[in-house]
Every structure is written in structure tokens, then in C-alpha cells.
Amino acid sequence: MITFIVRRLLLGLFTVWLISMLAFAIIQLPPGDFVDSYIANLAAGGASVSADEANAMRKLYGMGQPIYVQYGKWIVRVVAGDLGESMEWRRPVAEVIGDRIWLTLLLSFAALLVTWGLALPIGIFSAVRQYSVADYIFTLIGFIGIAVPNFLLALIILYAAFRYLGLSVGGLFSAEYALAPWTWDKVKDLSWHLPLPAMILALSGTAQLIRIMRANLLDELRKPYVVTARAKGLSEMRTILKYPVRAALNPFASNIAYLFPYLVSGSIIISIVLGLPTVGPLLVRALIAQDVYLGGAIVLLLGVLTVIGTFISDLVLMWVDPRLRHQMD
């Protein structure tokens, strides 16, 4: 078991390394070197950089040296926490990203909770009461949920809230808290704003998960061990929850990691529509403006988070599946 974890860990590190090269490649992508475009950018803004400053920067970034030296210098600085300078914002990338990465995680996690909280019970109910009226209704809602793009839903809700309730539902904070430092009141404000975007973001995933859960459980319900449980005299509720549901849940553990990048990329459009302070819109802008260090840093962060997520779901899967646990001993 330990060897399995170690192997996974090493594999994760290797993946992170590949991602870092990818991020570096993004940074190298625009023609000309970074310092040139940085200076040009500054000049366009009316500021100027002395030749000394420019040379100092060239040295810092290892310009003119072989590419692996540049990569080496970059990665050392990244590991030390210096993600570089954002051209567009004229501030360190770390500062620009700031809370956004945590808010992205929070939003994704909330969407995941909503997805599971809704999809699992509904999926179970639909399977147990297969072909009932309620099953058909949930199926219909589910297909609508899969078919409607969630940004459209976001737009409709924005419009409806504004038109009929006079509310502005965008953002994750009220105006007075948006730039304020973290306080309890700000957290409370956040918890008020979080559910709606989380729900919109969760919609299509929920609809899909209902289908998956229903199909899984229908499969499991036919298995002989369910008959065994009934033959023991367990109540129907207990039989279903303890045995087939447990088995049908297993695949979900391995889905955590898979869902994360999906939620992040899914959240980009929603974040733009709803004006959410997540990394999604930032990434889009960075890519459009060729703000290479910002874009590279975001790609790197998301990649690393996904790898961590994968590792965690490996652990979870091992924890919930005794067969997997014992295979490895």
C-alpha cells in the first residue's frame, strides 16, 4: 500500500514537472523576449525604462542564455513563490491572483457539494422507483439540465432577478466587501452570494450525475447480494442504502479529480457572465493580452491543483474500496 502511495506521489510530481514545462512554453510563446515586450508595454503606457534596468531584468530572467537555463531560473523562482510580473496589471502575479485561486476552489467545491447533494438522492430515488411518475419527471428535468448551457441559465437568472426582484445577483461579494480585508462579515456576505453561482455551475454536472447514479444503482439492484440482504430480513431502506448504494457510490470517489478541471473551465464563462472574482476571467484576459507570466502562472496553479485532486481521489478510492486496498498488499 505504501509503495502504491509513493508511486502515485512520484507520478504526480512528474506530471507537475510536465505542467511546469507547459506553463514555461506558454511564457516563451510570444515573439521577442519578455523584457522587450515588457519595455514596449511600459513605453506604450508612457513610462520608460533605463538601459541598466533592462539589463538587470535580462539577467534576472536569464535572457540570451540557453532555454534550459531560463527554465531553471524561472522554476527556482516559482518554487520560491515568485511567479513573475503581470504585464497588464503592472503588479506581481501572486498579488494579482491573490484570493482568486481560493475563491475558485471554494466555488468549485461548493458546486461539487451541490452536485452530489442533489444528484445522489435523486439518482437513488429514480433507480428505486424506476418508471414511476417521479422518475420520469426527474429524467425530463435532467435532460433539460444537460441540454441548457449553464451560461444561458446564468443570463436568464440574472435577467429575471433584475427585472422582477430588482436584485443584482452577480459577484461573490456585495460592493462594500469586495475590496475589504477578510472579516467575519465578509465571510457571511460570501456565504450569501455563493449558493446561486454554485447551483448554476452545478446544473449540468448534476443532471449527468443523476443519470450515472441511476444507471449504476439499477445495475447493482439486480445483483444477488441484494437478495441476500433481503433474505436476512433487513428493511428495504436499509438493504438498499447499505448494499447497492454503497457499491454504486464507488465510481464517484474516482470522479472527484476528474470533476475539478471540468468545474474550473466550466466556471470561466459563468464567472464572466456573473462577474465572479475567480481565476477563469483572469486567465482569459491574460491570454488575450499576452500577459505571459500571469497566464503561465494560472495554468501552472490549476494543473498542480488538479494533480493534487487526483492524488486525493486515489486515496479516497483506496479508502472506500477494500478490494483495491487488498490487491496492493
Add this chain to the structure above:
Amino acid sequence: MAEPILSVRDLHTEFVANEGIIRAVDGVSFDVFQGRTLGVVGESGCGKSVTARSILGIVERPGRVTGGQIILRPADGPPVDLLKLPAKAMRDIRGPEIALVFQEPMASFSQYYTIGNQIMEGIRLHLGLSRRAARDRAIELLDMVGVPQPSRRVDEYPFQLSGGLRQRVMIAMALSCDPRVLIADEPTTALDVTTQAQILDLLRDLQQKQGLALILITHDMGVIAEMAHDVAVMYLGRAVETGPVGEIFSAPRHPYTRALLRSIPTVLAKPRTRLPTIEGSIPHPSNRPTGCAYHPRCLEIIDERCRAQEPPETGAATTRIRCFLHGGAA
């Protein structure tokens, strides 16, 4: 003879399917006595498993018991018709009164819980024991059915056991609440020959020690000869001949029983000759032949009556038969 513990009378169980109503069990009757083994024998698909599930009231949708009686005579109190019991009372029958051992020991356990967990569940539910006491009892039971190192095995998962051990554990689980009737549904088909013999020995042993009434479902006449006191031969959802093993093996009367007996390999048979098999194949219950359901395959068919009418059940109290060769004149 004493009164039977369990009497099944004219049991009907149907499945609603696309091709129409499938009468999986279509008028089965038999009696089970304390300390005796009833062998239920018949080809695949004749409704043996569905009969077993009907007795326990666990036929799954779209199946439904549509008629008959299942009379259980509890140790204390008057006989009850299980088909008329409310759901809660029926759950209390499963385990402490009637228990089931299944065909596939692997698929019949959940792979997500230890065997101890799965055995203790019924014990705690029906006998109300504490976790500790239930665990002790589970270990005792494992020991009783011949699982080595029971106190270690109790914490293992089903996939860690061999097929034979799994079936022993399944038997331990079935016996966990001291049932009076044990139904074993082809308990050895998934096992190799030596293990089969061991499991059958175990069942016979336990039955003698505990005075169980055992319903042994099989399609193997050899197993019946070795294990059973009484036999019910099933064909397409019905018991076509029932009676004590001795009588039926020495003087089988129903043509189907005779055909089944001919198909047992014997030590005396000439090597490399084909075993006699039964002509034709069993029809699916959804298109049951008219008249006697066996008539298309019957070698001793007498006349039009067999094709047109169903033979009624005739015979003495202990030996009953459905065949026009033996009474039931129209």
C-alpha cells in the same frame, strides 16, 4: 408422520414481461418436515429459485406471488400463511424461521463489508445482541461450519476467501439466527467436485445436529439420492411428482422423473457411451404447451388427452403425481 413445518400449496408466481405474463411458478405444492431434507429437482428455468424466493417473500419486481398458500407452523403458536403476513412480520420470519443459502457464494456477498459485518447484521437485528456478543456469535458460527481461524477470518472480505470457504460462510450466515427451515438453492453448483462433497457433508451434518428442515434445490439427481429424504420433481413451474426418495428412485412413475433418472451417470455404465438425455428442450414458461406441459418431450405419451388437458394431481398423501398414466381420468 408429524405435521410438516412448512407446506406450500398451489403456489403461483408470475413475472410481467414484454412477451406477456411468465408463469415461473405455476401451482407448486410440497411439504417440508423437521429433521428431513426435501430435494427439489428440475432442469434449469423450471422455477426452483423463484419458488425459494416466493417462500421468503423476496420475489423482485416485476415478479409477484399471485396465488396459493405457504403455511408455516412456528414452534409456538398457530400456523400462519406467509402470503398473508404484513411486511414487518414477514421480515421477522427471514432469518429466525426461514433462511436461504445461495447458488453463487461470490456474488451473494457484498464486497464492501467484511464477512463478520455481514453475518452480525442479522444477529443484531433479530436476536438483539450487542456488537460484541454478535461478533462472538459470528466467530462461533464460522467455527461451527469449519472455517479455520475464525477469529481472524471474521475480519476478512469475501474476495479474500476461496469458493468453498465462502459457501461455508454463507451457510454460517444463514444459520446465524437459528432458523428452523433452511433453503439451499444449488449450494454447490459453483464449486469444484471435492468442495461440493464437503459442503454437502456439512449441510447433512448440521441438519442432523440441529434438526433443521432442509429444502435442497438442485438439478442433480445424484445429489438428491445422497442427501434427500423426500423429492419434489419440478417441471415448468409445477411439481409433477413428489414422494419419499426410496420410492421414487426404485419405482419412478412420471415419465419425466424416469428420464431424469436415466440421465444419472453410473459406475456401471459402459465407458465412452453417451448418457441418455431428455429429448427436446424445455419450453420457456411464456409459451407453455397446452395440456400436460411435458407432452412434447414425453416418450410415453398416451393420447389426445395429454395434449388437451392438464393432468390433475393424484395419489396418496405422501406420493403425489400429475400424469394421466397414473389416474386422473377425464
